[in-house]
Amino acid sequence: MSLFFGGEKKEAVLFSPLEGKITFEGKPTAGAKIKLWFAWKDKEGESFYYTADENGFFKIPKHTTTYKETPLAQLVISQEITVGHEGKPYEMWAMSKMDPAIFTELGGEPINLRCELTNDLTTIRGNHSLGGTACIWDSLNN
Template sequence: MGVFSRLVLFSEVRGTVLKEGKSVAGAELVQKVVWSDDEDKNPTRHTKTDENGTFAFPAIESSAGLLRLIPAQPTIQQTIVIRYEGVEYMAWMHGKGSYAANTELDGRPIKLICELTRQPDYEGKHYGICRVV
């Protein structure tokens, strides 16, 4: 990667929200990444599930600037919360240690099934109610 290439803070995410195996339309999803002390660099995105319960977030990227010149291990905290019928569900929590795309799942794209009746738990390196498809 070049000195001024983009840093991927959260790779693209696609998924489906279910409740008791049925699609959930209109659930709100909140995606957040914490990467530095500057709140302007910590974007929060919102989306809602469609009639089929599906949602998508594009990748969150930042310009590299001089960070590419300083050798360091990044620490990026990623979360996705689902809000539905007055309840918040921890869907995804992950600590990303690379600026490359799709490193959350060792090179695979992030495609999730989020079952609201499931108890949050660890699956690999991430935590929440969502499972990788």
């Protein structure tokens, strides 16, 4: 019976903390509206909203949950970030991750993150993650 109803309770990081600077054509996006959306247990998911400061800096805190691990199902977390700037939406982040640990979206903690809204999304392939981002960083701190 434990195969179907048991399972160890674990913490899952639905979205790792992220901070950096958003620019549009190289200029800071003062007051840009940031929408974080992620889903893991249903299609509706959850949305959270943040605002970039006068220099385009933003900070998104870590979002976690607890779940019961089971060999009959694979945890999959979908993530999206869109940024509203001058009345237009820009896609900045589209990721999926299957590892519930922190920073598995990018293979480690991003350092000096910079996101240019005019950039196309660049494919990021991590260990148990896949997606795209308009952001770059100098190095990862594992």
